[in-house]
Amino acid sequence: xxxxxxxxxxxxxxxxxxxxxxxxxxxxxxxxxxxxxxxxxxxxxxxxxxxxxxxxxxxxxxxxxxxxxxxxxxxxxxxxxxxxxxxxxxxxxxxxxxxxxxxxxxxxxxxxxxxxxxxxxxxxxxxxxxxxxxxxxxxxxxxxxxxxxxxxxxxxxxxxxxxxxxxxxxxxxxxxxxxxxxxxxxxxxxxxxxxxxxxxxxxxxxxxxxxxxx
Amino acid sequence: xxxxxxxxxxxxxxxxxxxxxxxxxxxxxxxxxxxxxxxxxxxxxxxxxxxxxxxxxxxxxxxxxxxxxxxxxxxxxxxxxxxxxxxxxxxxxxxxxxxxxxxxxxxxxxxxxxxxxxxxxxxxxxxxxxxxxxxxxxxxxxxxxxxxxxxxxxxxxxxxxxxxxxxxxxxxxxxxxxxxxxxxxxxxxxxxxxxxxxxxxxxxxxxxxxxxxxxxxxxxxxxxxxxxxxxxxxxxxxxxxxxxxxxxxxxxxxxxxxxxxxxx
Numbered sequence: 001x002x003x004x005x006x007x008x009x010x011x012x013x014x015x016x017x018x019x020x021x022x023x024x025x026x027x028x029x030x031x032x033x034x035x036x037x038x039x040x041x042x043x044x045x046x047x048x049x050x051x052x053x054x055x056x057x058x059x060x061x062x063x064x065x066x067x068x069x070x071x072x073x074x075x076x077x078x079x080x081x082x083x084x085x086x087x088x089x090x091x092x093x094x095x096x097x098x099x100x101x102x103x104x105x106x107x108x109x110x111x112x113x114x115x116x117x118x119x120x121x122x123x124x125x126x127x128x129x130x131x132x133x134x135x136x137x138x139x140x141x142x143x144x145x146x147x148x149x150x151x152x153x154x155x156x157x158x159x160x161x162x163x164x165x166x167x168x169x170x171x172x173x174x175x176x177x178x179x180x181x182x183x184x185x186x187x188x189x190x191x192x193x194x195x196x197x198x199x200x201x202x203x204x205x206x207x208x209x210x211x212x213x214x
Numbered sequence: 215x216x217x218x219x220x221x222x223x224x225x226x227x228x229x230x231x232x233x234x235x236x237x238x239x240x241x242x243x244x245x246x247x248x249x250x251x252x253x254x255x256x257x258x259x260x261x262x263x264x265x266x267x268x269x270x271x272x273x274x275x276x277x278x279x280x281x282x283x284x285x286x287x288x289x290x291x292x293x294x295x296x297x298x299x300x301x302x303x304x305x306x307x308x309x310x311x312x313x314x315x316x317x318x319x320x321x322x323x324x325x326x327x328x329x330x331x332x333x334x335x336x337x338x339x340x341x342x343x344x345x346x347x348x349x350x351x352x353x354x355x356x357x358x359x360x361x362x363x364x365x366x367x368x369x370x371x372x373x374x375x376x377x378x379x380x381x382x383x384x385x386x387x388x389x390x391x392x393x394x395x396x397x398x399x400x401x402x403x404x405x406x407x408x409x410x411x412x413x414x415x416x417x418x419x420x421x422x423x424x425x426x427x428x429x430x431x432x433x434x435x436x437x438x439x440x441x442x443x444x445x446x447x448x449x450x451x452x453x454x455x456x457x458x459x460x461x462x463x464x465x466x467x468x469x470x471x472x473x474x475x476x477x478x
Contacts, residue, residue: 042375043377044374044375060375062372062375062376064371064372064375067369067371067372068371072419072420072473074244074368074419074422074423074424074428075368075423075424075425076423076424079423079424079425080368080369083364083365083368083369083372083373084365084372084376085361086361087361087362087365087378088361089358089361091357091358091360091361115423116423117423130372133369133372134372
């Protein structure tokens with residue numbers, strides 16, 4: 001597949017496969033098209049050539065790097081997670097939906113914080129809430145878009161340990177990052193994007209961090 | 215005071231207005247559209263002036279102008295950086311038009327003040343039913359759109375990737391705001407619409423988490439202002455809009471103080 005904005009081709013001729021239970025690391029410097037790839041996955045950009053196919057009924061979850069939430073952001077952690085419930089015309093959450101929210105809050109260790117305003121949560125707690133929101137629809141593919149970039153090391157590991165738990169329960173993970181240490185530590189496969197090209201394979205084949213990059 | 219029929223009508227009208235403005239206001243505040251409601255009320259002023267000029271009811275002129283322009287603004291304002299300039303230009307044009315229509319029509323002075331500052335005396339039984347009907351439309355639209363509106367207002371990042379269809383939601387929401395502005399202007403006047411459309415919602419934000427609770431609280435604050443305002447207006451013969459404004463500002467200041475005491 002090829003991806004482009006107008007005449008500006010970002011990715012030319014990319015082909016890769018994701019299988020259930022993979023922890024795919026998408027790695028590369030800024031500007032090689034990681035974000036472009038995410039936009040294409042979420043149907044916000046049409047590939048110029050080729051296509052992205054999912055197994056029928058695949059649901060996607062997305063955890064962004066960061067959201068612009070002020071300290072007076074009014075929603076509680078629980079209500080924030082519940083935003084991603086199915087967009088039906090019925091305004092009130094059904095009992096089953098409420099149970100799904102409670103379940104995912106417990107799974108992501110947020111039950112204790114559920115009724116606190118999200119604006120007052122710490123960076124790591126916010127990321128966990130973003131993760132919970134993405135997971136509340138029980139996606140088969142979870143896309144983490146530089147989700148650890150603004151976190152301290154220890155908090156990064158906590159978050160990714162949590163993600164790993166969900167992967168072992170059958171969720172496929174696609175982790176976009178430029179952190180080579182995290183890639184080696186959590187990935188099972190990699191997709192290394194470079195200006196004008198790419199390589200892919202099992203994580204053991206991921207080249208060591210190039211000079212000048214961390 | 216309810217012995218007077220116009221007070222009864224004003225009471226009902228202000229109840230509808232408070233419910234609509236409180237509920238819609240929560241999303242107006244979340245989407246940072248306070249400035250836009252101000253513009254829509256100026257456009258509404260032009261619409262009402264046009265209606266006076268044509269010999270229609272002020273409400274129909276307001277609806278016509280605000281609905282048409284909210285669709286236009288929705289198309290133009292997708293780029294955030296340009297939004298304020300576009301809105302200022304629109305405001306300027308419509309205030310100018312409003313002044314023109316008023317000066318062209320014969321009954322300038324009194325109708326101008328009642329459009330700009332609102333009036334409780336002028337509300338008829340038929341208008342109460344009109345307001346009630348429009349309020350039901352707004353509430354029903356909010357209900358059907360609730361989940362999408364909530365997602366795109368309180369988490370635009372998540373809404374975008376989860377296929378909420380933001381553009382559609384934005385345009386429909388602007389239409390809802392246009393309707394609410396036209397409804398609210400009947401009592402508080404087009405200059406003071408944002409009192410009811412933004413202050414109760416902004417105050418509610420400080421006291422609670424959760425969208426439904428904020429809506430409930432915002433409606434309560436709007437009702438408190440509207441009813442007390444009507445009553446004080448009846449007692450003193452001072453303008454109702456004045457009392458509503460003072461009460462809503464007082465609630466807002468209390469909310470700010472409360473919020474600071476909680477955070478620090």
